[in-house]
């Protein structure tokens with residue numbers, strides 16, 4: 167009995183960790199070539215953690231000297247510059263992440279031009295190793311840093327204990343003297359801070375101790391797992407590809423906001439006609455439910471416990487562009503015909519001309535739900551605290567009484583559960599508090615970043 171339970175737990179954990187599918191999506195016409203590699207871990211704030219170095223609003227995380235407390239402020243000086251009162255170091259989780267024996271994720275300091283090269287901060291490259299020990303093993307690395315000592319076409323893979331590089335005091339400032347001096351084996355990894363041991367061991371397990379193998383590389387879309395480890399909301403690559411569907415659905419629509427906490431309509435296999443469907447979550451808002459048939463938490467009389475997931479919210483790409491999710495209707499009333507399709511919304515001034523705050527800002531939303539109270543051509547944008555809608559008790563069932571009652575400002579957002587605060591703040595930051603602006607819309611291909619969050623792609627296997 168004990169063994170049986172244990173096995174189930176392992177299966178569940180494995181599934182929960184890597185999501186339903188690993189999609190390696192090469193960027194057509196993207197950068198590719200051959201390159202050399204080395205290892206590094208200099209403990210210094212990564213170059214792509216500075217807002218000024220990255221074209222996008224969101225940068226790679228840096229951390230306090232514990233390696234785990236992430237710094238919201240992009241302008242904290244590097245811990246490698248103690249004379250500038252620097253306090254920003256590398257985060258211990260930006261290390262190799264094993265997917266399976268032949269595929270891993272990771273991070274690297276990179277140069278394509280030779281020397282400091284910030285041009286590709288936050289982009290992802292698929293490396294294929296050319297070395298007999300790990301021949302043909304592949305690793306998707308996100309570019310989080312660069313370095314004046316790097317030759318052209320070079321990946322310096324982030325591996326704790328892998329080498330200090332130029333900034334040879336960095337790790338002493340972060341972790342004390344001597345810690346990183348002589349890592350030569352998996353055993354040595356056990357001598358350094360616990361938070362760094364998995365990253366250090368990666369070199370001796372998945373990489374089999376291989377020393378600086380050459381690679382071929384190809385630009386790919388960044389997997390969500392990498393963005394989650396490195397990003398503030400998301401350290402997206404710079405090239406956001408908006409791909410309109412030729413002859414696709416388009417028009418003008420009205421918008422509102424909602425967050426009713428209920429299982430989204432497109433989470434039901436029978437409604438979405440697609441497998442996989444949109445993720446729903448346990449009442450913690452983060453534990454994803456594999457079972458599409460769990461009743462909605464808004465129906466406690468049916469023992470429902472499937473709620474909205476706290477990450478299906480607005481995601482800022484830059485000042486004028488964002489991703490998100492919406493309940494939509496095109497026919498008026500419940501309309502599941504476009505579950506999991508993506509629409510590019512372009513915000514317009516309100517009809518009285520008074521609300522023009524986000525005019526021309528664009529947002530790609532995925533249709534994850536619908537609603538009997540929605541008029542035709544309407545997007546109800548998913549924003550925590552945005553409004554309960556018809557299911558007035560849903561959020562009480564998920565989060566307790568009163569939580570969502572009167573969100574009118576960014577400050578109010580800080581009163582709700584932490585997991586929902588980024589989504590709530592989106593309304594007051596990126597959307598500038600704009601109230602229900604009209605939009606024009608155009609059907610587009612769903613970006614991988616959206617699919618990775620919702621779990622659903624509009625061209626998924628059809629299910630009836």
Ligand SMILES: *[C@@H]1O[C@H](CO)[C@@H](O)[C@H](O)[C@H]1NC(C)=O
Nearest residue numbers: 187188189265266267268269
């Ligand atoms: C590892 O995962 C990749 C991507 O899902 C897959 O193509 C490959 O076959 C897997 N390899 C092994 C050994 O399971």
Ligand SMILES: *[C@@H]1O[C@H](CO)[C@@H](O)[C@H](O)[C@H]1NC(C)=O
Nearest residue numbers: 192193194195196197198384
């Ligand atoms: C590789 O790069 C070349 C230009 O150097 C480009 O023409 C080609 O499309 C790229 N290949 C892929 C598969 O992206």
Ligand SMILES: *[C@@H]1O[C@H](CO)[C@@H](O)[C@H](O)[C@H]1NC(C)=O
Nearest residue numbers: 337338339340341342343344
């Ligand atoms: C590291 O060693 C130097 C002298 O070599 C000493 O001044 C300093 O206090 C030591 N720091 C730590 C954290 O042990």
Ligand SMILES: *[C@@H]1O[C@H](CO)[C@@H](O)[C@H](O)[C@H]1NC(C)=O
Nearest residue numbers: 404405406483484485486487
């Ligand atoms: C935001 O990103 C979009 C998509 O990549 C791009 O077209 C737009 O120019 C960017 N805007 C700003 C202000 O960076």
Ligand SMILES: *[C@@H]1O[C@H](CO)[C@@H](O)[C@H](O)[C@H]1NC(C)=O
Nearest residue numbers: 410411412413414415416608
């Ligand atoms: C917009 O929709 C019309 C049909 O309503 C279609 O003919 C046209 O091709 C669409 N436009 C785009 C850019 O997809």
Ligand SMILES: *[C@@H]1O[C@H](CO)[C@@H](O)[C@H](O)[C@H]1NC(C)=O
Nearest residue numbers: 561562563564565566567568
């Ligand atoms: C919410 O309030 C109701 C009465 O209005 C009470 O029965 C219930 O226990 C409360 N639930 C929570 C989670 O506070």
Ligand SMILES: *[C@@H]1O[C@H](CO)[C@@H](O)[C@H](O)[C@H]1NC(C)=O
Nearest residue numbers: 191611612614623624625626
């Ligand atoms: C679904 O879309 C993905 C990329 O968005 C593409 O790679 C795949 O081939 C498509 N599948 C089908 C069946 O159209």
